[in-house]
Amino acid sequence: xxxxxxxxxxxxxxxxxxxxxxxxxxxxxxxxxxxxxxxxxxxxxxxxxxxxxxxxxxxxxxxxxxxxxxxxxxxxxxxxxxxxxxxxxxxxxxxxxxxxxxxxxxxxxxxxxxxxxxxxxxxxxxxxxxxxxxxxxxxxxxxxxxxxxxxxxxxxxxxxxxxxxxxxxxxxxxxxxxxxxxxxxxxxxxxxxxxxxxxxxxxxxxxxxxxxxxxxxxxxxxxxxxxxxxxxxxxxxxxxxxxxxxxxxxxxxxxxxxxxxxxxxxxxxxxxxxxxxxxxxxxxxxxxxxxxxxxxxxxxxxxxxxxxxxxxxxxxxxxxxxxxxxxxxxxxxxxx
Amino acid sequence: xxxxxxxxxxxxxxxxxxxxxxxxxxxxxxxxxxxxxxxxxxxxxxxxxxxxxxxxxxxxxxxxxxxxxxxxxxxxxxxxxxxxxxxxxxxxxxxxxxxxxxxxxxxxxxxxxxxxxxxxxxxxxxxxxxxxxxxxxxxxxxxxxxxxxxxxxxxxxxxxxxxxxxxxxxxxxxxxxxxxxxxxxxxxxxxxxxxxxxxxxxxxxxxxxxxxxxxxxxxxxxxxxxxxxxxxxxxxxxxxxxxxxxxxxxxxxxxxxxxxx
Numbered sequence: 001x002x003x004x005x006x007x008x009x010x011x012x013x014x015x016x017x018x019x020x021x022x023x024x025x026x027x028x029x030x031x032x033x034x035x036x037x038x039x040x041x042x043x044x045x046x047x048x049x050x051x052x053x054x055x056x057x058x059x060x061x062x063x064x065x066x067x068x069x070x071x072x073x074x075x076x077x078x079x080x081x082x083x084x085x086x087x088x089x090x091x092x093x094x095x096x097x098x099x100x101x102x103x104x105x106x107x108x109x110x111x112x113x114x115x116x117x118x119x120x121x122x123x124x125x126x127x128x129x130x131x132x133x134x135x136x137x138x139x140x141x142x143x144x145x146x147x148x149x150x151x152x153x154x155x156x157x158x159x160x161x162x163x164x165x166x167x168x169x170x171x172x173x174x175x176x177x178x179x180x181x182x183x184x185x186x187x188x189x190x191x192x193x194x195x196x197x198x199x200x201x202x203x204x205x206x207x208x209x210x211x212x213x214x215x216x217x218x219x220x221x222x223x224x225x226x227x228x229x230x231x232x233x234x235x236x237x238x239x240x241x242x243x244x245x246x247x248x249x250x251x252x253x254x255x256x257x258x259x260x261x262x263x264x265x266x267x268x269x270x271x272x273x274x275x276x277x278x279x280x281x282x283x284x285x286x287x288x289x290x291x292x293x294x295x296x297x298x299x300x301x302x303x304x305x306x307x308x309x310x311x312x313x314x315x316x317x318x319x320x321x322x323x324x325x326x327x328x329x330x331x332x333x334x335x336x
Numbered sequence: 337x338x339x340x341x342x343x344x345x346x347x348x349x350x351x352x353x354x355x356x357x358x359x360x361x362x363x364x365x366x367x368x369x370x371x372x373x374x375x376x377x378x379x380x381x382x383x384x385x386x387x388x389x390x391x392x393x394x395x396x397x398x399x400x401x402x403x404x405x406x407x408x409x410x411x412x413x414x415x416x417x418x419x420x421x422x423x424x425x426x427x428x429x430x431x432x433x434x435x436x437x438x439x440x441x442x443x444x445x446x447x448x449x450x451x452x453x454x455x456x457x458x459x460x461x462x463x464x465x466x467x468x469x470x471x472x473x474x475x476x477x478x479x480x481x482x483x484x485x486x487x488x489x490x491x492x493x494x495x496x497x498x499x500x501x502x503x504x505x506x507x508x509x510x511x512x513x514x515x516x517x518x519x520x521x522x523x524x525x526x527x528x529x530x531x532x533x534x535x536x537x538x539x540x541x542x543x544x545x546x547x548x549x550x551x552x553x554x555x556x557x558x559x560x561x562x563x564x565x566x567x568x569x570x571x572x573x574x575x576x577x578x579x580x581x582x583x584x585x586x587x588x589x590x591x592x593x594x595x596x597x
Contacts, residue, residue, distance in 0.1 A: 013593060068594050073434045075590050089590075093437045101435045108432060112353055124345045125436060127338070 001085075003177055003209045004047035004070065009079035011040040011065050039065040041233035042079070049176070050207040052199070054220035054241070057230030058329060063213040066230070067181050070211070071101055084177060097126060100170035104182035107162070108169045109154045115165050116150040119172060126173035133172070140168050143198050160191035167195065171202070178202075180212040184219055196222045217321045231329060245324060252298055253323075256305060257313035258285045270308050274301050342438060346446040354452065365455055372459055375401065390531045395470045396558055397527065402463030403557070404526045404550035407490030409456025415495045416448040418515040420502035430592060441499065441585050464557075473557065486553035486567070489574030493548050494522065496577030499585055506588030518544075525550040541566070548573050 016032040018024065040062040047053055057063050068074040069081060072088030072095055081088055084098045102108070109118040123133055141147055144164045154162060163183065170178065180199075184192045196219065202208045214220060220227060220241065227244060229237035237244060267278050267287060275292040289305075291298055302314065354361055379401060383394040424430040424444065433440050501514055525546030529537045540547040553570045555563035 065594070068431065071435055073431050074592065074594055092434065093439065096435050097437045099435075103431060106428060106432055108435075110349075113349065117349060117352075121345055121349060124342060125438060 001049075002046045003049050003051075003084060004045060004211070005080070005082040006043060006045040006070070007080040009040060009043045009045075009066070009069060009081060010038065010077045011062075011069060011074065012077045013037045013039055038233050040069070040076075043230075043233075043235055045228065045235070045238070047209060047211065049209050050203065051226060052203055052210045052224045053212070054224035054227040055211055055213045055230065056217070056220065056227060056325065057213075061230040062233040063230055064181060067179055067211070067213065071099060071179055072096060097173060098175055098177065100173070100175040100178045102166050102170045102178075102180045102183050104163070104180075104185040107154065108166055109162070111155050112153055114151050114153055115146070115157075118154065118165075119150075119169060122169055122172045128173050132174070136174050137168070137172065140171050140202075143201060144168055144194070160187050163187060163191065164195065167198065174206065175208070176206070177209045178211070180210065180214075182214055183212060184214060184216055192216070192219070199223060217325065221321055229325070229328065236328065241321070245321065252291055253317055254289045254291065254298065254302060255281060255313075255315040255317075256287050256289065256309075256311060257281075257283070258287070259310040259312050261285055262287065262309055266308075267305070270304055271301055274304075276301060339438070339442060343446055347449065347451065350449060350451060361452060364452055368453075368455060369459065372405065372456075376463070390528060392528045392531075395467045399464055399467035399471065399558060400528070400550050400554040401526050402460045402467060403486075403554040404490075405456045405460030405463065407487045407494065407549050408522075409453050409460065410487065410491040411494035411498075412456070413451055413453040414445050414449050415498055416450055417444060417498055417502040418519070420444070421505035421512075425505045425592075428594065431594060434589070434592070440589055441582070468557075471558070473559070479557065482556065486556070486570050489571035490549035490553060492574030492578040493545055493570075496574070496579075496581040497544060497546075499578075499581035503581070503584045503588040506591045522546050522549070527551065545573050545577065 014034050014036055016028075016034050018028050019033070043062075043066065055063055055066070065074065069076050070083055070088060072092040075089050084095065086095045086098075088095050108122075109115065110121070119137070141150070144167060146161070146164050146168060149157060149161050149165060154165070157165065167183065178199075184195060187195070199210060199212075200223065203210055210223070212219065212223070225240060227237065227239070227241045228235055229244075262285070264278055264280075264287075267289075271278075271289070274297050277290045279288050279290075280286070281288045289301065291301060298316070305311070306314075376398065379394070379397055382389070383397070387393065389397065424433065430440070433443050436443060497518065498515075501518060504512075504514075521540075521544055523546075524532070524536070524540055525548070528551050529540055529547045532540070537547075548566070548570045552563055552566040556567035
């Protein structure tokens with residue numbers, strides 16, 4: 001059975017645009033121009049138990065709105081949602097016992113009181129027995145290395161420390177399904193690694209299903225086999241991450257940094273016989289060549305370019321996931 | 337049962353936190369007392385110029401004021417939702433509330449309780465006993481029970497009105513100054529409603545029934561039989577208003593739009 005079953009899910013927000021000027025303001029008092037904004041537009045999604053799904057999209061693509069509907073915070077405008085066999089909004093109080101939620105930009109913990117007091121209150125709220133708490137939470141606390149933080153009030157913790165405590169708090173009732181909205185936002189690499197390791201661990205151990213949104217694609221690469229790409233409220237890709245990479249990039253990227261200014265036609269002229277796309281890099285005199293083809297062509301291209309132009313630096317790399325995603329958003333899905 | 341135990345867990349945690357800031361607590365109690373003293377002095381000043389206010393004498397007005405303080409203390413201990421819009425809607429804290437397995441309104445009540453306001457119950461009782469002894473009122477065996485019923489009714493009315501106002505934020509999150517205004521209107525219930533004109537009297541009885549928090553129930557203890565009908569309506573109005581508020585709240589939660597990140 002699927003943990004998450006979503007069919008034709010839609011959420012519309014009504015907002016009104018105000019007219020300009022004093023006259024407009026008066027008219028607004030009587031009739032308003034309503035605009036309906038479709039934040040989530042007919043989404044269908046199925047997630048099996050034990051899956052780790054990365055939910056990605058630009059700001060305002062509808063990620064948070066979807067998560068809020070899946071967790072019962074928002075009422076859908078249309079469509080069917082069944083999570084853990086329940087309708088999140090209709091049976092909210094019963095339903096939320098079966099999920100854990102972490103919002104990276106919002107705290108679940110009480111600001112003024114010690115972390116362990118927060119845990120104790122949440123333990124009561126979720127009706128977790130002492131034995132369950134002992135066996136399960138001890139493990140969580142040990143893995144996240146938050147033992148020394150337990151007697152400190154949340155306001156005295158650093159962001160990384162707080163985030164680890166948030167994660168522990170979301171797991172007090174050992175939920176089979178975990179929603180993470182930007183769990184690594186603003187954290188340093190070490191903490192990120194720790195959190196990723198922990199998520200992998202609970203996924204392996206308890207078969208916890210995890211749905212996470214993030215801006216950091218390294219999170220997705222480290223954790224998720226499956227990605228769902230969202231754009232303007234619609235799912236534009238749903239499938240394996242490696243497939244996305246394979247379909248998108250067969251080739252390599254070469255970053256050239258020239259000593260003197262060069263222009264695109266000149267570069268295209270000398271590399272005419274190779275399947276290459278040039279684009280301006282981020283720095284002056286930097287050009288990026290994306291090459292489709294064998295390794296052979298890469299070295300040939302490099303020698304041709306170096307023959308014609310003086311070069312200060314060359315870098316060769318695979319196209320990053322970030323690049324792929326950016327391309328998808330700029331050009332739309334082409335090769336399915 | 338579960339809600340009771342959760343309530344006491346939160347209350348215990350609250351007290352623990354408050355105890356660690358002892359100085360704050362004392363300052364707050366003193367400023368509360370001062371505020372009530374100013375109100376009393378106001379009543380005394382008014383009666384410096386006249387001995388009767390539409391048939392009510394000074395001690396009776398003081399008694400009504402004392403009574404009013406009791407349901408008001410209960411209300412302000414548990415229903416601190418005047419800043420609901422800003423705190424929960426604009427800042428998006430409602431998201432967190434809705435991911436926990438407790439009724440959302442109940443969570444806000446236990447999160448925002450300010451138990452030190454209960455001190456107003458003591459002040460109110462002292463004032464009532466003082467005014468009552470000046471008036472030569474006698475205590476019947478049933479008075480404490482009626483008193484309890486009236487106080488709960490009054491607190492429910494207050495709570496009902498303010499919950500309704502807070503629930504409006506679910507539909508429109510624009511800032512309004514309606515809350516402070518409502519606190520002012522609430523104060524009108526402390527004086528005999530027959531000193532106001534017909535319209536205000538009607539509003540204070542049926543629309544924003546603050547008269548049921550002060551003058552009507554107090555009239556029962558003052559033995560003013562002409563108001564008994566209204567006095568006994570107090571618990572009924574309380575239940576009605578709180579029920580309306582509860583349904584309005586539930587309807588509002590469905591309309592909750594969330595805050596953007």
